[in-house]
Amino acid sequence: QxxxxxxxxxxxxxxxxxxxxxxxxxxxxxxxxxxxxxxxxxxxxxxxxxxxxxxxxxxxxxxxxxxxxxxxxxxxxxxxxxxxxxxxxxxxxxxxxxxxxxxxxxxxxxxxxxxxxxxxxxxxxxxxxxxxxxxxxxxxxxxxxxxxxxxxxxxxxxxxxxxxxxxxxxxxxxxxxxxxxxxxxxxxxxxxxxxxxxxxxxxxGNAPQTNFAVVQALPRIAEANPREGYLLEALIASLAQSTEDAKGRMADFLEGRAGKVTDR
Ligand code: 1HE
CATH class of the missing domain: 3.90.226.10 (2-enoyl-CoA Hydratase; Chain A, domain 1)
Structure with a gap:
């Protein structure tokens, strides 16, 4: 613990x-x-x-x-x-x-x-x-x-x-x-x-739900049978994007407050 x-x-x-x-x-x-x-x-x-x-x-x-x-x-x-x-x-x-x-x-x-x-x-x-x-x-x-x-x-x-x-x-x-x-x-x-x-x-600095998905879900999805893999991807994607955190980050981009991919 x-x-x-x-x-x-x-x-x-x-x-x-x-x-x-x-x-x-x-x-x-x-x-x-x-x-x-x-x-x-x-x-x-x-x-x-x-x-x-x-x-x-x-x-x-x-x-x-x-x-x-x-x-x-x-x-x-x-x-x-x-x-x-x-x-x-x-x-x-x-x-x-x-x-x-x-x-x-x-x-x-x-x-x-x-x-x-x-x-x-x-x-x-x-x-x-x-x-x-x-x-x-x-x-x-x-x-x-x-x-x-x-x-x-x-x-x-x-x-x-x-x-x-x-x-x-x-x-x-x-x-x-x-x-x-x-x-x-x-x-x-x-x-x-x-x-x-x-x-x-x-x-x-990433959203915790994205880091979670990359660490916990990505390797399992990549090795799953594609049928189960696509479903798992959909479930994790939906879970991540429905968080307040993701909504805030997407709004930040749309309203010009977040960096573009060209900024790094
Ligand atoms: C060690 C070990 C070790 C160094 N276990 N003591 N790994 C290997 O087969 C690689 C073995 N090591 C080497 O090839 C070289 O040591 C190195 C290229 C990594 C570095 O060379 P160098 O000249 O800088 O150091 P050195 O003089 O070889 O080693 C310094 C000391 O570290 C020396 O001990 P000392 O008491 O004589 O000073 C070495 O004996 C000690 N040393 N490597 C114990 N591996 C879950 S399965 C995983 C299976 C494996 O990982 S097998 C691969 C093991």
Missing amino acids: PSNQPPTLPPTLRAEQRGAVAVLTLARPEKRNALDDRTILGIEAFFDGLGPQVRAAVIRAEGDHFCAGLDLNEMRSRDAFEGVLHSRMWHRVFEKIELGPVPVVAALSGAVVGGGLELAAAAHVRVADETTFYALPEGQRGIFVGGGAAVRVPRLIGVARMADMMLTGRRYDARDGAAIGLSQYVVPAGGACERALELAERIA
């Missing part, structure tokens, strides 16, 4: 509030922000604890690398069933990002690999700086993705490109990654966080 008390986070994470934007920082640069269990559970606590004042979130990282993926030290000591439970824990936590209360922007740099790409893929908008590179080294380590990549990465780049990354160890740099859909933005080195915050502030 969200409360005004900030959640207790492990030392590998830091949270701060910037206006309506909640910022989560991966703070384990000495291990390239490798994700151990306490960090995954801390990410869950952060998203569970977002209060009603939060309208958007940013995930960023300290150091040169966004995230080196699963902490390989913890992997050695898991048996098969524990492995299933561990993977399901990642699924649960990353679903709280993807289908959580607010849109999430990820600020990427350096390595976005393995579980790091899985984490980034759960966000709604990815901003990569020019140092960013993507890889799925699971193929080289003799393992498989387990944090949702087999579902989310093909949505971004297709099965064939993901298979190539895993089979051949192919890396994509920031520009090629953006071209195939791994990020929506590429910015100069060191600029990802600032741009992510700008975008998050813009998102936070």
Whole structure:
């Protein structure tokens, strides 16, 4: 249950509030922000604890690398069933990002690999700086993705490109990654966080019913049978446009008080 008390986070994470934007920082640069269990559970606590004042979130990282993926030290000591439970824990936590209360922007740099790409893929908008590179080294380590990549990465780049990354160890740099859909933005080195915050502030200024529809409804509609998808789209569209908020925003435009799409 969200409360005004900030959640207790492990030392590998830091949270701060910037206006309506909640910022989560991966703070384990000495291990390239490798994700151990306490960090995954801390990410869950952060998203569970977002209060009603939060309208958007940013995930960023300290150091040169966004995230080196699963902490390989913890992997050695898991048996098969524990492995299933561990993977399901990642699924649960990353679903709280993807289908959580607010849109999430990820600020990427350096390595976005393995579980790091899985984490980034759960966000709604990815901003990569020019140092960013993507890889799925699971193929080289003799393992498989387990944090949702087999579902989310093909949505971004297709099965064939993901298979190539895993089979051949192919890396994509920031520009090629953006071209195939791994990020929506590429910015100069060191600029990802600032741009992510700008975008998050813009998102936070949207109508909450629109952000809700984009986060909760859009991915489900896109994957639904089209017959159900069109109906769900109609229901959500009607719900959004019948709010006082939407009526006010449309009147603002018609009466010359709101920006045009050419203004940005
Ligand atoms: C780690 C990890 C890690 C770094 N688990 N400790 N992910 C990988 O296979 C990627 C592994 N990492 C790398 O390829 C490189 O570390 C990087 C390209 C990300 C960065 O290179 P570099 O030269 O800047 O750093 P480094 O010297 O390799 O690493 C610095 C330290 O971080 C070092 O520890 P130290 O105690 O010797 O200083 C590394 O051991 C440690 N480190 N990455 C543990 N991943 C739910 S399924 C998901 C499956 C996966 O994610 S598999 C992919 C795992």
